Amino acid sequence: MGAIPYDGGVAFRVWAPFASSVCVGGTFNSWSTTANALESENNGYWSGDIPEAKLDDRYRYVISGSFISGVQWRTDPYSKHVEDNNEGNGVIVADNFAWNSNIFNMPTWNELVIYELHVASFNRSSQTPGDFSSIISKLNDLKNLGVNAIQLMPIFGFPGDFSLGYNPALPFDIESNYGTPKSFKEFIQTAHDQGFAIILDVVYNHFGPDDLDTSLWRFDGWNENGRGGIYFYNDNRRAFTPFGDRPDFGRGEVRQYIRDNVLMWLEEYRIDGFRFDSTVNIRNIFGNNNDPSNDIPEGWSLMQWINNEINGRMPWKITIAEDLQNNDYITRSTGAGGAGFDSQWGSLFYSALFDAVVPPNDSSRNMDRLRDAILQRFETDGLKRVIYSENHDEVAEINRKVRLPDAIWRGNADSWFARKRSTLAAALVFTSPGIPMIFMGQEFLEWGSWSDRGSLDWNKKDRFSGIWDLYQALIRLRRNWFNNTRGLRGQNVNVHHVNNSDKMLAFHRWENGGPGDDVIVVANFADRNYDSYTIGFPKGGTWFVRFNSDWNGFSPDFGNKAGYDTTAGQPGTHGMPFSGNIGIGPYSVLILSQ
Structure with missing residues (x-):
């Protein structure tokens, strides 16, 4: 699917079942609306070869049909690189990266220590958003800290310079501010060489809301009820997502689209796992467990299919669900009726730990609830939950939340009380059963609200070097660094x-x-x-x-x-x-x- 370069030209293939004609306009034909027509395969797909097209050319599809007045230009849904402009021109790229001969071995899951980061704000230079190279420059610091897995918040392209990443319009595209397909592979290669697994946060519960008008929205003109067309539900299953529009998980071509995206990241980019955003909104219309009549069975089966594909091809790759409903079936095997994820975010642990360190009065701390949170697990496997005292959602300015030291004492995050109780929480994360995760900056007492427009204050690494040492010590003990824990x-x-x-x-x-x-x-x-x-x-x-x-x-x-x-x-x-x-x-x- 998409633009496939070969010696002597480029092949194009696109799904547009309600189109009457599809052409490819681009820099190779002066953006003609008629010059390079694709042939119908009589199954909803259109394909053809264009000898004059070549690597780095820009292109878009030109679609006409009975639901379109004139023609409409659409970005290739499978484009791996889209120009950061209003038109959304795809760029023809090839998978020709020269990986080195080093073999990366995924750490065993009881060895994993995850560091969640946002590319743009992790290591920003002045007001220039951070990119993949800016992470590379800090890998030695993270290696010395002791973490061995980096979980990237979504890297899909988005409009403008700033985003949390949870507004994907084209999931095959990499945000141009962060880099290119080549620079992302260079980052992965460098991270692997230094012993880091790369876990990618992916968003399939919705597409948009931004940039859909030039891409997936009413792609070939068809829609029902004034909704989104072939890539989306056109009934009430679309209407209740709190973010963008829910893909049609029951349509075979859309299922294939999402599955192909998963395999691209695994096989072409060699990432080591995924964090699936809001799986509850894949499996339930309202995003909760309250009424099974609102379940989306095809969303559940899609998750099972993807996890079965990964387990069949690369069982050492990890899949983590952000479901937040504490449902055993999320991490139960597909053979036993579960969704088949390897682990899921442990919201019960987080909330009990938060309530044990944030209240100002010691009498408010509930040790029985904290005990239950330490003991809680999914089925019998402690590693089926990822535990944390901060994550991007719980510290985000957009959610009106602050970092844990600030939550403990607003405006006095560097106080003795905030430092003692936030590090107390960290110690519980690294000593309780589960896969521990920290959010960038915790290791040097970052405070305030996290924003995609902000930046970590790396000066705090020197100012609070002892806090860094404390996190390093905990991580080393968690990983049995000295063979005594x-x-x-x-x-x-x-x-x-x-x-x-x-x-x-x-x-x-x-x-x-x-x-x-x-x-x-x-x-x-x-x-x-x-x-x-x-x-x-x-x-x-x-x-x-x-x-x-x-x-x-x-x-x-x-x-x-x-x-x-x-x-x-x-x-x-x-x-x-x-x-x-x-x-x-x-x-x-x-x-x-x-």
């Missing part, structure tokens, strides 16, 4: 101590158990110190403090309350066979192992 990568968790009066929590993490594997996490959600607090341990002997978030090396005003190594012995407590004493500072976390 293997349990943080394991499936098993036992929240064995919940003190809702004093706001203390302790849990045991393990993979197989034993020295270097068993991990005890103790979290103090109150503004008080403990010189000696007794908790349960699964084994006797010496337990060493691997992390103490109250260490004054992370910030000079942290209390440096001694989180001393301890010896566990009998009798046991809190349902554990052994017990030991720990010291812990306010709003602090200890990580201990043998």
Whole structure:
């Protein structure tokens, strides 16, 4: 589909079932409306060869038909590069990138630590939006931080210079401000060479609302009820999306279009996985679980088909759903009736953690709810959820939200309270079962509201270097960097101590158990110190403090309350066979192992 270069010309193929003629106008024929007519395949598709067309030429389809007055110009839905202008000219490109011989091995999912970023605002120069090369310049920083997967917010083309990315009109196109197909491949190659997996945020629950008039909207003129035509639902299934227009997931050619897009990113660009935006709006008219009569069965089957395709071709590639309805069937296998995603965003964990650190009064913190959030999982697999204390939605200016340190104390995000409680939340993200994710800038205490027009303040990396060190330490422990916290990568968790009066929590993490594997996490959600607090341990002997978030090396005003190594012995407590004493500072976390 689209423009396919070959030696001696370019082949074009497009779907326009209600057209009476389709021509290709471009720089190769002075934008003629009649010079290069495609032939009908008598199945809704039109195709033909144009010998005079070549790489880098601009083009659009010229469509006429009974639903069109005169002719209309349309951008190729399969165009991989569209000029950033009002016309939407496609550019003829070839998949001829010279990948190097290095073989990238996707990290195992219990090893993944995801860093979500927005290309334009991650590393902006003055008022120039960031691009793929600006990310490359920071890869060494991210590597030193310890993350090993970069989740890019959508990179589809959009009108103007600024966008969150969730307004796709042409999902095969890359935003020209960010780069070209070639520069995106160069970014992926460089990221792979440095050990990063690349996860792409894709938007299939809606197209638009911007730029549809020159592309998919009433592509060949036909529509019903004044709606969008062949690429969209033309009934009430279209009307209730809160963003743009919902594609017709029941029309074979539209299903193929979305499936082809998925495979292009995987095969041509060699990305390593996807985050699917708002899957609930693919599977339900109103975007919720409340009434099954409003389900969209063909949306569900489309997700199953795509996940089956990926699993059949590249089972090591990860697919993550943003469903936010805490539905087990999203991550259940397709053979068991599920949608087949490998993981999904854990909104229950986020909300419980947010409510445990944001209220100003310690009495408002609910340790029972937090315990349930740590234990919550989909089916029996802790890795079927992605957990976080910030994401782009929860900190976005457009949603009237702010970064976690600002949510803790508005206007005083650099205060002791904001730093202590936001890092307390971070420690829970990296020690609870799930795939941990941070949003860009958390690692150096970025505050305020995030905006696509803004930029990270990279000066904070030096100003709050201790916070950076704290995140680095947590990530290394989560990845078992020193081979003494293997349990943080394991499936098993036992929240064995919940003190809702004093706001203390302790849990045991393990993979197989034993020295270097068993991990005890103790979290103090109150503004008080403990010189000696007794908790349960699964084994006797010496337990060493691997992390103490109250260490004054992370910030000079942290209390440096001694989180001393301890010896566990009998009798046991809190349902554990052994017990030991720990010291812990306010709003602090200890990580201990043998």
